[in-house]
Amino acid sequence: MRDITLKQIAETLGISITTVSKALKDYPDVSPKTRKAVLELAQSLSYTPNSFAVNLRTKESRTIGLIIPEVVHHFFSNVINGIIDEAEKNGYLVIILQSNESLELEKKQVELLMQKRVDGIIMSLSNESNDDEHIRDILRKEVPFVMFDKISKLIPCSKVIINDQKAAFNAVQHLIQKGCKKIAHIRGPVNPQNAIDRFLGYKKALEQNGIPFDSKLVYTCKNVTFEEGLAFGKQIAIEHPDVDGIFVITDLVAVGVLAHFNEIGLKVPEQVKVIGFSNWFMSQVITPKLSTVDQPSFEMGVQSFKLLLEEINTKKELHPFQPRTIELETSVIERDSTSKN
Amino acid sequence: MRDITLKQIAETLGISITTVSKALKDYPDVSPKTRKAVLELAQSLSYTPNSFAVNLRTKESRTIGLIIPEVVHHFFSNVINGIIDEAEKNGYLVIILQSNESLELEKKQVELLMQKRVDGIIMSLSNESNDDEHIRDILRKEVPFVMFDKISKLIPCSKVIINDQKAAFNAVQHLIQKGCKKIAHIRGPVNPQNAIDRFLGYKKALEQNGIPFDSKLVYTCKNVTFEEGLAFGKQIAIEHPDVDGIFVITDLVAVGVLAHFNEIGLKVPEQVKVIGFSNWFMSQVITPKLSTVDQPSFEMGVQSFKLLLEEINTKKELHPFQPRTIELETSVIERDSTSKN
DNA sequence: GGTAATTTCGAAAACGTTTTCGATAACGAT
DNA sequence: ATCGTTATCGAAAACGTTTTCGAAATTACC
Numbered sequence: 058m059r060d061i062t063l064k065q066i067a068e069t070l071g072i073s074i075t076t077v078s079k080a081l082k083d084y085p086d087v088s089p090k091t092r093k094a095v096l097e098l099a100q101s102l103s104y105t106p107n108s109f110a111v112n113l114r115t116k117e118s119r120t121i122g123l124i125i126p127e128v129v130h131h132f133f134s135n136v137i138n139g140i141i142d143e144a145e146k147n148g149y150l151v152i153i154l155q156s157n158e159s160l161e162l163e164k165k166q167v168e169l170l171m172q173k174r175v176d177g178i179i180m181s182l183s184n185e186s187n188d189d190e191h192i193r194d195i196l197r198k199e200v201p202f203v204m205f206d207k208i209s210k211l212i213p214c215s216k217v218i219i220n221d222q223k224a225a226f227n228a229v230q231h232l233i234q235k236g237c238k239k240i241a242h243i244r245g246p247v248n249p250q251n252a253i254d255r256f257l258g259y260k261k262a263l264e265q266n267g268i269p270f271d272s273k274l275v276y277t278c279k280n281v282t283f284e285e286g287l288a289f290g291k292q293i294a295i296e297h298p299d300v301d302g303i304f305v306i307t308d309l310v311a312v313g314v315l316a317h318f319n320e321i322g323l324k325v326p327e328q329v330k331v332i333g334f335s336n337w338f339m340s341q342v343i344t345p346k347l348s349t350v351d352q353p354s355f356e357m358g359v360q361s362f363k364l365l366l367e368e369i370n371t372k373k374e375l376h377p378f379q380p381r382t383i384e385l386e387t388s389v390i391e392r393d394s395t396s397k398n
Numbered sequence: 399m400r401d402i403t404l405k406q407i408a409e410t411l412g413i414s415i416t417t418v419s420k421a422l423k424d425y426p427d428v429s430p431k432t433r434k435a436v437l438e439l440a441q442s443l444s445y446t447p448n449s450f451a452v453n454l455r456t457k458e459s460r461t462i463g464l465i466i467p468e469v470v471h472h473f474f475s476n477v478i479n480g481i482i483d484e485a486e487k488n489g490y491l492v493i494i495l496q497s498n499e500s501l502e503l504e505k506k507q508v509e510l511l512m513q514k515r516v517d518g519i520i521m522s523l524s525n526e527s528n529d530d531e532h533i534r535d536i537l538r539k540e541v542p543f544v545m546f547d548k549i550s551k552l553i554p555c556s557k558v559i560i561n562d563q564k565a566a567f568n569a570v571q572h573l574i575q576k577g578c579k580k581i582a583h584i585r586g587p588v589n590p591q592n593a594i595d596r597f598l599g600y601k602k603a604l605e606q607n608g609i610p611f612d613s614k615l616v617y618t619c620k621n622v623t624f625e626e627g628l629a630f631g632k633q634i635a636i637e638h639p640d641v642d643g644i645f646v647i648t649d650l651v652a653v654g655v656l657a658h659f660n661e662i663g664l665k666v667p668e669q670v671k672v673i674g675f676s677n678w679f680m681s682q683v684i685t686p687k688l689s690t691v692d693q694p695s696f697e698m699g700v701q702s703f704k705l706l707l708e709e710i711n712t713k714k715e716l717h718p719f720q721p722r723t724i725e726l727e728t729s730v731i732e733r734d735s736t737s738k739n
Numbered sequence: 740g741g742t743a744a745t746t747t748c749g750a751a752a753a754c755g756t757t758t759t760c761g762a763t764a765a766c767g768a769t
Numbered sequence: 770a771t772c773g774t775t776a777t778c779g780a781a782a783a784c785g786t787t788t789t790c791g792a793a794a795t796t797a798c799c
Contacts, residue, residue, distance in 0.1 A: 060755095062754095062755060062756090063755070063756070064755075072778080072779085073778070073779045073780080074755090074756085074779085075757090075758085075778075075779050075780080075781095076777085076778060076779070078756070078757065078758085079757095079758090079778090082757085084758095085776095086776070086777060086778075087776095087777070087778080088776075088777060088778090091777085091778085105512070105513045106513075106755080106756070107454070107515070107754085107755050107756070108513060108514050108515055109450065109453040109454040109457070109459070109515060109754080109755075109756090110454050110754070110755035110756040110757090110784090111755080111756060111757085112450040112453065112454075112756095112784095113448075113450040113451050113453075113454050113754090113755085113756075113783095113784050113785070113786090114755080114756045114757050114758090114783080114784055115756085115757075115784090116450070116784075118450065120493070120514075127479075128475050128478050128479050128482070129472070129475045129476055129478075129479050130475075131470070134469050134470045134471075134475050135470055137469050137470075137494075138468075138469050138470050138496070141469070141494060141495065141496060142496075145495065150493045150495070150510070150514065151493065151494060152461070152491045152492065152493055152494075153478075153482060153492060153493075153494050154482065154486065154491070155479070155482060155483075169491070171446070172446050172447075172449060173449050173461075173491065174448070174449055174450060283679075283683060312683060313683075316683055319685060338624075339680055339683075342624060342653060342654075342657055342680075342684070343683070343684055343685075344660060344684075344685060401785095403784095403785060403786090404785070404786070405785075413748080413749085414748070414749045414750080415749085415785090415786085416748075416749050416750080416751095416787090416788085417747085417748060417749070419786070419787065419788090420748090420787095420788090423787085425788095426746095427746070427747060427748075428746095428747070428748080429746075429747060429748090432747085432748090447785080447786070448784085448785050448786070450784080450785075450786090451754090451784070451785035451786040451787090452785080452786060452787085453754095453786095454753095454754050454755070454756090454784090454785085454786075455753080455754055455785080455786045455787050455788090456754090456786085456787075457754075740799105741798105741799095742797105742798085742799090743796105743797085743798080743799105744795105744796080744797070744798090745794100745795080745796070745797085746793100746794080746795065746796080747792105747793085747794070747795085748791105748792085748793075748794085749790105749791095749792085749793095750789105750790095750791090750792095751788100751789090751790095752787105752788090752789085752790105753786100753787085753788090753789105754785105754786090754787090755784105756783100756784090757782105757783085757784090758781100758782090758783090759780105759781090759782085759783105760779105760780095760781095761778105761779095761780090761781105762777105762778085762779085762780095763776105763777085763778075763779100764775100764776080764777075764778090765774100765775085765776075765777090766773105766774085766775080766776090767772105767773090767774080767775100768771100768772090768773085768774100769770100769771085769772085769773105
């Protein structure tokens, strides 16, 4: 049961390979009669073109690469979802790699994808990423490239982001409106731009409301885990028992905080209000239901692929490509952890 | 900045393409002197072989396809994690597609992957899958193939599974040991083999303990969601207020049940004990912490790829391949939803 | 110096497709 | 019958690599 090729079809029909190829691709210069014959035979033999040969000839594989810090993560798996959905609609397949937040791995994977000659790369930076030579390498080779969420502002490429600073500002503003006077912040790691921006948004909201900024009230995550949430919850309760509001970098950590407060009997939202970030599915399942900032993760995936496709297509026609940045809207979602009904 | 090819290296060095190729691939019949020259030039030009050409020539792409019902799912994203980890270790990349539990999509995707000529396919069936012509097509074309978790017992291929019946049996046995006399079961959809097996395990445990089976105590999920958990929790509380134990098809649904019980003030585990399935990360975060059955999802991914690689390699050497089934161990994890400490 | 063995190299085919361009055939118009 | 036009086809090159097989060059041996 060997693979069917154009050659075999041509031979059994007594015509040339060229004509068979043309018939299958709806070229105008083949008679209806022979076209019909070719189509029928191809159908009955269930011919499918050898994609390896097509790739070589056309110099494209209709495959893109996706590098993310981790697959097992509510936010990222939703983005993946959006990307592979939109990609499939457009006849593209997606190769997924995860950097496990390691810069070294990330570099290797970028190289791997370029060797594979994917048609484009979508990527969210690992937390370690500050050296970006490997990223510039992508641009140098003119491989279509889009970054989302964790981006580097220095790289001139298309991006899909949210306005982290504004979103964080709104979250803290929400706490203040609910009456909070002393607000702590559990922030993300040092490097990632969005951790920085959310911190800046927190700071700005305090300033605009005449609340003095106190660096002692800022706690920095290393791994952004549930366990860190537990630990920081404990630390805050001990070090600053008068804190009445906490803005947390992401829902997962916020859930850890809530879990600790539940355990020690600290009342949320009566004694302290908590707001997270991301609108993780789980945040409306726990008690108390967690207020949060909705971040359109699926849509982020969709838009990322669309931008990439745009770049792929304009470059295919040898036109110059102008990178674009898409900023998606966020919104504060009020639940039980910041208001009692 | 065009791509570097063997031809270019050969021309600048004044030797043949053949020799360049051999030098780069450590063939014995090339002198140390020319090898050195080739290696150095290749290095300085940062030559990388055109994988499209290599694919065509070697008839393999070092890429595999993975079809799963949904990416955004704790169990599946962990399996994905295991697969792409192990694949990368062995120099393989992974194309991921999701069937969204639709048989029609699943069929299309199988075809897509075969057209792409991936070196192998790993797959977990969608809930709709009962017609398996598309699966048999994979075997007919002798594409290496592994199924995991949601499998079809009728297909002769390698599989990675758990013993769902035994695991369910142990879960129900656990409830009985904790004193439950009237045990309900929220089961999965009708088709999937593992939903059937877990149901059988439930039944068997009742029988062996002299508890009469009552089909009225069995509730069938359609979509296996948190919302269904809420709904069935409500239904059970109304229809059978004397139920004192519930075995739920998966943690997500069980969490829904707990959420409803929390809401109406039904005490878990005092009035009713609940045990889930999968050991979802979230199950130890909610109150009360959910007892469950641990299912080694990451390991399932690793083993799936290993089996696939085994098949790829033996088939590459034209040896006959004997499918194998790997059964991974599960264990009951006791938490607060079945015992008070 | 002659023969045999060993190194070292390269021509060429093959993988299967796409596409250009020229050739042939068919047809209509005069 | 001649010319121009159009419809239909196929030869061949190209994509870049791998590998076989034979040729040439070098070395070893007596």
